[in-house]
Amino acid sequence: MAERISPTSLQHKQEHIEQPQRGAQKADTLVELAKLEPLTDGGLRTSQLLAQTLALAPDHHEARVLRERLHQMFVPRWHFPMLADKTRNNAYARAINAKVKPGDIVLDIGCGAGLTAMLAARAGAKHVYTCEQQPLIAQAAMQVIRDNGLSDCITVIPKLSHNLVVGVDIPEPADVVISEIVDTVLLGEGALATLTHAMHMLAKPNARAIPESGKLIAQLVQSDALMNLMRPTEAEEFDLSAFHRFASVAQLTPNDVAACALTPLGPASDLFGFDFTIPTVRSARTTTNLACGQTGTIHAVFVSFEMELAPDIVLSNGLQSDGHWGRTAFLLDHPRPAADGTRLTVTAQHDAAQLSLTIAGDEPALRASENATGWLKRALDLPEHLWKTPHVATTAKVRSSAAKNKEGPKKMAG
Ligand SMILES: C[S@@+](CC[C@H](N)C(=O)[O-])C[C@H]1O[C@@H](n2cnc3c(N)ncnc32)[C@H](O)[C@@H]1O
DSSP: OOOOOOHHHHHHHHHHHHHHHHHHHHHHHHHHHHHHHTTTTTTHHHHHHHHHHHHOTTTTTHHHHHHHHHHHHOOTTTHHHOOOOOOOHHHHHHHHHHHTTTEEEEEEOTTTSSHHHHHHTTTTOOOEEEEEEOHHHHHHHHHHHTTOOOOTTEEEEOOOGGOOOOOTTTTSSSEEEEOOOOTTTTTTTHHHHHHHHHHHHHHEEEEEEEEEEEEEEEEEOOOOHHHHHHHOOTTEEEOOOOGGGGGGGGEEEHHHHHHHEEEOOOOOOOOOOOOTSSOOOOOOEEEEEEEOSOOOOOOOOEEEEEEEETTTEEEOTTTOOSSOOEEEEEEEEEEEETTTOEEEEEEEEOOOOOOOEEEEEEEOOOOOGGGGTSSSHHHHOOOHHHHHHOOOOEEESSSSSSSSSSSSSSSSSE
């Protein structure tokens, strides 16, 4: 028997067909809006539009791809191994317990997921003001802090610390300044400039700082595996050595370090010390002789940090330490034989955010096509001291494997 169709049931049926279509259209429109939205708000509005899209159409391919891209852009990937780094977390917990006293006003610079701010609240701070330069991260931290029932004693300020004003953003200067804004060589996340500003402008005189000091140290190391990783001499029997000029500084993940089995050839020597309670952005330079205590081959100068959070609570990314921080090795262009007593002279320099290292006598070999009468000198006609500089390597700004990208594109599209 034929189905009886009334005009109202037809209309009902059409609505059922049209509703998903209308939903899909609306989702597409929201994605187009998300792509046009400027990212000057740190991606907040774009994130909201993509969330609305996915609420309407959970399997919207483009919305999922864009949301992931947005997260990768504004939430550096090192946050996750950092938060899983139990040694780091525990050292901060102990230092904060030791140094934050009941009744303290705490300024936590760089809230991230909110861990150090929550540790300060748990240690008895009267109030914790925590600032975060990335709005998406600040927004998530507010949720984390709410979830842990600490919203009453922690205020998240979605701002760069340099833009905070006492009396506007925080009611009074801080008794304690907490920060964890160091990369593999301490300086690359701008800790010196940030803490110089904070200790002068946002903290009480003689305020406590966590970390309170740090130093950079250097050590000679041997590792054929490191050289093979960074400077493969041939591939399928082709000579690749002209490409090695780009591999002066190895930024190694903890996995790379484990795989390369770096062998120390001598003791570590101090390069620079930093007092974070009275920080300064002054540049510095030092020349030191790094010593070998055994035979082998010097392949690289390994540079690492030691950071004292509180008396006897030290975090490090040295050869023996675990943890999420990457490691930095300055490769020699010409590996040298080492024996007990062999020394290598290095000059280290730093500015507010970068480190460079010059290894004496390690100028890159001039190839026949680039010798003193070669194309570079002829083309530029530079005085000798400018074209024949010694080998200077600088560190990139990284924490572990993922480089930071503060600027990012201006919109998701294009
Ligand atoms: C390494 S994470 C640490 C997060 C948290 N304090 C912890 O230890 O788990 C540093 C965070 O600080 C933020 N940050 C770095 N410098 C900052 C500054 N000067 N002002 C505000 N936020 C900053 C970064 O965006 C990042 O989210």
